[in-house]
Amino acid sequence: MTIYYRPIVQMDAKMPTDAVLLHGGPLWFDRVEPLERGVRHGLMPASELPSASLDVLSAPRTLPGLPKDRAAIMGVLNVTPDSFSDGGKFTSSKAAVEHAQAMIAQGANVIDIGGESTRPGAAFVPEDKEVARTAPVIAALRAAGIEVPISIDTRKAAVAQAALSAGATMLNDVSAMHYDSAMAEVARRSRAPICLMHAQGDPKTMQENPQYDNVVLDVFDHLAERVEVAIAAGVAKERIIVDPGIGFGKTQAHNLALIRNLSLFHTLGCSVLLGVSRKRFIGNIGGAERAEDRASGSVSLALSGLMQGVHIVRAHDIDEHRQAFALWRALHAQ
Template sequence: MSAEKSYYRPLAQIGAARPEDALFIAGGWSWFTHAEHLTRNGSQGFVHVADLPEDARARLTAPRADIAGLNFDAPKIMGILNVTPDSFSDGGRFNAPEAALARTQALAAEGADIIDIGGESTRPGATYVPVVEECARTVPVIEAVRSGSDVPISIDTRKAQVGAAALKAGADVINDVAAFTFEPELAQVTAAAGAPVCLMHAQGDPTTMQDNPQYENVLLDVYDFLEERIAFAESLGISRDQIIADPGIGFGKTLDHNLALLQNISLFHGLGVPVLLGASRKKFIGTLGNAPQAEDRAVGSVAVALAAIAQGIQIIRAHDVAETRQAMVLFAATS
């Protein structure tokens, strides 16, 4: 019988008072001296960094490569630009190319390091958007943004044809909420273009994903899924150092699932790739923070973002870029 799989969650800390034996997480700003050893049978206690298996220590500590011109010496903000009529927070506001370009310039001025453009809502209950329609929504916007700004662009899509059209129009990164499971052909498009990719975990389709999500162990189940999808991407020639992982907060997950992932999100550094958090304005923030309307969840979103940054998370996907940037600057100055 094979040995039970081990997982190592670094107990992330920040601040200048760092012990001599501490190691930086992913070459970034947070560090650790111990990691929690997890298996499917629960916690097995804590391991000093010197006693970690060599491969686990390497994945947790190796500096992450630049992606689309972004380095990860400090956390980065991915500004959200939805060109959809039905996104849960800002649907219909930035559909026209002129409005989208103006919004992009505003987001960049507020501190966005990369702009994520999406033409299909993936909110709970959202329905499928045909390829032709999704391309019609996104391609003119990407062309307008690329002609008027040099900010990196990611295309938020599950579809191969949309991804190909977006890359041709000037997008830099594929951001697939289905991690190449919806249309595996998108992986081939990404590999052929030599483009970076963000692979996200989701349980089920947006139409039904919140009906009754179930996990054996949400933290380890999501980790294993992302590990497998990263291996699949690598098998097609996508370099691991050009892959980002996203645990998919709110995508087929209850409030308790989301909290379990957020409280232990440093585990995902063990994948050896940058980690993205997309929790901005999500329903659980409204539930816990007593903010029924999505536009009233900026403060809660920033709080969740800072908690993740304290665990070394490299990319924060945000609607409220100015507020997030301000909070990050003050957090860094006082930590």
Template sequence: MSGASDRLYARPVPCFEARPGAWRLAGSRVFFREIEVLRRNASPEILPVDAAVAISPVLAEAVGRAGASRPDLAGVSLAKPAIMGVLNVTPDSFSDGGVHEGVAAAIGHGMAMAEAGAGIIDIGGESTRPGAQPVPEAQELDRVLPVIEGLRRAGCPAPISIDTRNAAVAHAALSAGATLFNDISALTHDPASLEVARAAPALCLMHALGDPQTMQRDPRYDDVLLDIYDWLEARVLAAEAAGIPRARIAVDPGIGFGKTLEHNLALLRRLSLFHGLGCAVLLGVSRKRFIGTLSGEGDAARRAPGSIAAGLAGLDQGAHLIRVHDVPETVQAVAVWNALREEGAGE
């Protein structure tokens, strides 16, 4: 997976004060005054924004997109970081499989996350952990639809996202009241998904290398950051060509989905590159294996501190949404992060 060797990429270098000449990063509470110009097989070069945009129209376009505010996504304001609460209704998800498998338990947990401050509830009926086997569509529907319908009946205040690769599941979930189609395959798994996504109020396109059964078998990239940027750019363009505006799209680099520890760290360190796509940026790091590797914590359910640290690092790169299992703890951490950033934002 590689792009043109002479292409230039613009990564805003985050800063935290609105000094003269600073641009706000994608409407977030983070700013940038410099651009790290990236190119394959060449050393990065850091330039003032004005100098970078004068080099080429490609850089100017990316900088312009990175400096533009993002509209609400699925009815959720992105002016401050939003939290997506994970609600897996599966027996085999990597950290919470079986915990919320029953409909009543799942509805109760979804309501609790919304009341704790989750801006979106993301419901999944098929585990996509490394090595997971596909689930028949009928079984996936049986798992997710009663939960979506139950949350709607219970007056859930948060929008609902459906985490699926399958068009029929997404269509049924949207009809039942979901508002965001969150596809880990970025509409490549099911040929009918693009048509379903066209009618969805919001869409998330995620990068994954291969499928869950194969993605962690020696993943390789020419340049993990630029390869994934190019791939997501192609998927955004495909969605746009189908009539889905960027304002309705979030992108997710897919931490842990066909990535080694070093791949994951490289993406987190330079996450701000993806603002050049002109979409909201979603980051999912919660409880993932790389956190266990770095911390020595083998129990995924005990990785909340590491998950929060990685999530806040994403916010420092301008991420708009973070997808988490531990909602109350993350809400508390983000509230403190927001307070610390308010002075720099001049608010």
């Protein structure tokens, strides 16, 4: 059976001499938890890790255009009429540009644009309509002088290509190239970083009783397989980002288990993205029915991601995340 290794990530200034710097620091670990299906293990010293695993966990990771010294904040810009949190607010290019400019002023390092809602129960959007929603907005952002990386949130290769032609520089595929295998060629040819996200089922049905044998290891194995598919297609590993897909075909218990074990995903050798902003389970736990009232809960979970070394946090409430992250960095500066 496969044994997986989850680093127990620490941030204290008093670091043991045998500690390993996660991606070169400042976080570190000196113990790991072996994970195996059907077997319970105790913690083991990091020094006993297989050398290949140690190399993967210690190697620095950076993405073009994003901060090298801290986690990037990815601002959400949905140009859809039906997204769960901001549907219909930014469908015009003028409104979209103004919102993007506001997010950047507040601290967003990248803007993620989506033209098809992936909320539970969302209807399919034809690719021509999705292109019509997204490409003109991306062109308008560039025409307005916006220079930060722009990500296109789509599972369709034609939409991704149109977005790149309009000025996008990153790809964010919620199907991890399952929906449209041509996405791999778009990523290879463009050399744009691509995020591969785990989702169980289609958005329309994904929340209808999702089941896993072991949600953490099942999601890990799925992403490991999709990373290998991307590499085999010619996508450079250093340009691949992985996302466990919080809320995409998962129950509240599944979501919490994945967040508790985020550090495991570093062993895939890719940058890690966490997207929890304003999700329904935050409202369920925190008592916030309206999505726009879930900023505090979103920030809380994002900080848990920072403590486990995630590289990108996808968020709606930029100023709240920026402020919390700045205080977190100041508190743990060494």
